[in-house]
Amino acid sequence: MGEHPVVRYATELGALYQELEFPCRRECLVGSVDTWAAQHLPPPRSNARPVAESFGTVVDRIAYSQVRAYRLLMTADDLAAPRVHAAWYRLAELADTYTDLITAFGRRTVRLPDLSEAHPPEWLR
Numbered sequence: 001m002g003e004h005p006v007v008r009y010a011t012e013l014g015a016l017y018q019e020l021e022f023p024c025r026r027e028c029l030v031g032s033v034d035t036w037a038a039q040h041l042p043p044p045r046s047n048a049r050p051v052a053e054s055f056g057t058v059v060d061r062i063a064y065s066q067v068r069a070y071r072l073l074m075t076a077d078d079l080a081a082p083r084v085h086a087a088w089y090r091l092a093e094l095a096d097t098y099t100d101l102i103t104a105f106g107r108r109t110v111r112l113p114d115l116s117e118a119h120p121p122e123w124l125r
Helices: 005-019 023-039 056-077 080-108
Strands: none
Touching: 005 023, 005 056, 005 080, 023 056
């Protein structure tokens, strides 16, 4: 069946954070996730509540948090340090948020923000 497109984009976002790549590539990947979501997620019900962030932004935050937590784990002198614990706790919170969001998409009870009126970043103008 192959790798899911969102997993591929999330992996690429994680690689960007590991390599400290340029923001324009990140914006392209976030946009790719948003495009995929707009084309593949079930349409929301008429009374669906709006969510504040795009799906791509959520995936991007998870990718960043995963890389940060892993980096702290690999470089910390004290693995029990509060900042290591806090990074992994934050990643777990984001994973829970993602699960809740996916469930809500499946139930069609949330609506993604309308990105059609969003202005392209400066580098695309």
